[in-house]
Amino acid sequence: MNKGSFFLLAILVFLLSSCKGNGETSTTGDTTNTSSPQASTSNRMAGIDFEGKTGIQYSGQLPKVDNMNATMFKELVESDKYVILDLRADNHYKEGHIKGAVSFPISDPKFKENIKKLDKNAAYLVYSQKGINSVKAMVALKDEDITHVINLIGGINNWVNDYNYPLVK
Numbered sequence: 199m200n201k202g203s204f205f206l207l208a209i210l211v212f213l214l215s216s217c218k219g220n221g222e223t224s225t226t227g228d229t230t231n232t233s234s235p236q237a238s239t240s241n242r243m244a245g246i247d248f249e250g251k252t253g254i255q256y257s258g259q260l261p262k263v264d265n266m267n268a269t270m271f272k273e274l275v276e277s278d279k280y281v282i283l284d285l286r287a288d289n290h291y292k293e294g295h296i297k298g299a300v301s302f303p304i305s306d307p308k309f310k311e312n313i314k315k316l317d318k319n320a321a322y323l324v325y326s327q328k329g330i331n332s333v334k335a336m337v338a339l340k341d342e343d344i345t346h347v348i349n350l351i352g353g354i355n356n357w358v359n360d361y362n363y364p365l366v367k
Contacts, residue, residue: 268361271350285326294365325350
């Protein structure tokens, strides 16, 4: 069984074990808002190993997902296992950025050329002002066979305005 099949099987097992045993579905209308700072960190994306917190192990590999809310993104920032790319213009970067981020402006005419210089085996966290340019950057990174890229949903605006997380200068 290849890794992809095993991963899908693990997700299926996780989802099935999360369902109620009586075959009923909840009609309470409760939903988890993953963009809320109060969202439970135990209710994560199914089957993704956030450093052992879901109980599913992937031989030490980091999760490969595309988008995360600020709470989960912050955990990955603090893990020091990612290269953090601030895709905003240099002047915005200098006004304040996520700790550990490097300036990698998507507006740079050499942006696509600079992507080719990145380590294809590294894991990247990306963010822009509102999350729009970071989605574009994810596509460009993946086009260059950089497959481990995670985007901050809502960008730095979400990080600061909705979650009140700090920036450094």
